[in-house]
Amino acid sequence: MSFQNPVFIPGPTNIPEGLRKACDMPTIDHRSPLFGQILHPARAGVKKVLKSTEAEVFIFPSTGTGGWETALSNCLNAGDKILAARNGMFSHRWIDMCQRHALDVQIVETPWGHGLPADRYEEILTADTGHEIKAVLATHNETATGVKSDIAAVRAALDAAGHPALLFVDGVSSIGSMDFRFDEWGVDVAVTGSQKGFMLPAGLAIVGFSPRAMEATKSATLPRTFFDVHDMAKGYDANAYPYTPAVGLMNGLNEACTMLLAEGLDSVFARHSRIASGVRAAVDAWGLELCAASPDVYSDTVSAIRTPYGFNGTDIVTHAAQAYGVAFGVGLGEVAGKVFRIGHLGSLTDVMMLSGIATAEMCMVDLGLDIKLGSGVAAAQDYYRAAPALTSQHAA
Ligand SMILES: *Cc1c(COP(=O)(O)O)cnc(C)c1O
Secondary structure: OOOOOOOEOOOOOOOOHHHHHHHOOOOOOOOOHHHHHHHHHHHHHHHHHOOOOOOEEEEEEOOHHHHHHHHHHHHOOOOOEEEEEEOOHHHHHHHHHHHHOOOEEEEEEOOEOEOOOHHHHHHHHHHOOOOOEEEEEEEOEEOOOOEEOOHHHHHHHHHHOOOOOEEEEEOOOOOOOOOOOOOOOOOOEEEEEOOOOOOOOOOEEEEEEOHHHHHHHHHOOOOOOOOOHHHHHHHHHOOOOOOOOOHHHHHHHHHHHHHHHHHOHHHHHHHHHHHHHHHHHHHHHHOOEEOOOOHHHEOOOEEEEEOOOOOOHHHHHHHHHHHHOOOEEEOOHHHOOOEEEEEOOOOOOHHHHHHHHHHHHHHHHHOOOOOOOOHHHHHHHHHHHHOOOOOOOOOO
């Protein structure tokens, strides 16, 4: 097995050398000021990446899924009404978690490939004159379908309805790769993990809580122990944790924030947009279509590509692994077998992406699809040659 090739899955992402080194640490006493020198800068860095001056950042040894649970269990009560749209596997799983926590979810069924319907949210919130809905869920980037949603529009829907529900945003596959504005969008809880935009191994749930969300935690009665933000906050004041922290990963997170902020968030987002545009040019040249229904919802971190009717998209992923040692993503849930996914987030350059496009092309030709070798690569090359790179793409 070769570890030489980059991965093109939408998380975990490629880990830059500097971050691998930052995670590789000798053991330190996690109840000492030395740990504080990792913890506090990591939290401050995440806050900047969230574009927030007010978020309270908590870091749990967990994954994005644990971040979902942190949002629900700290802010809500059993039986609370929740508003959520289901437009892909990740929004589906968060809804499922709500139901398992005895929350009463009003689900807006949305075609997979479409973004969150902010107009439907507004109608439902306006009709809820008794303010029974306590939280609105929004998946910023549906990783299953390669669809981004307009979180500012969801905030505008809440405001237009004059509704006080909390806004919980899943930013697992957007934060650190696509524009995310915690304060400006009035986000109450933002959720992410270490293994996507932060380019680290899996192992951390990273959440930001607004002052309103912190207020809600005071009366929320859903059971919580491991994910209790008050226990966590108490530990932080003493440079400590309620249990054993993942120190190496947190050191990596601190370094990841430094890297992202040194490149400049706007440059990071522009790089993702540019790399994604090259992938989309290739898909177009192959004569294939994205699962994402229209350009306004195209994700800059993952593309889900529809394969021709009767052709199992998963075969491309299996063949890529076996024949070329390269990883792409399979279709999930409703689109299983109907799409394959190219992840293009994290530590990636134009040149790395061209190798991924070339590999996908070889696989499709090997499997008999009517695609011309080099067609997608050429389309992406044309795009990358013409589009100016904002930052140097030398390895960090
Ligand atoms: C990856 C992902 C998750 C799940 O995160 P885990 O770290 O695997 O628990 C949740 N939401 C979205 C949008 C994701 O892409």
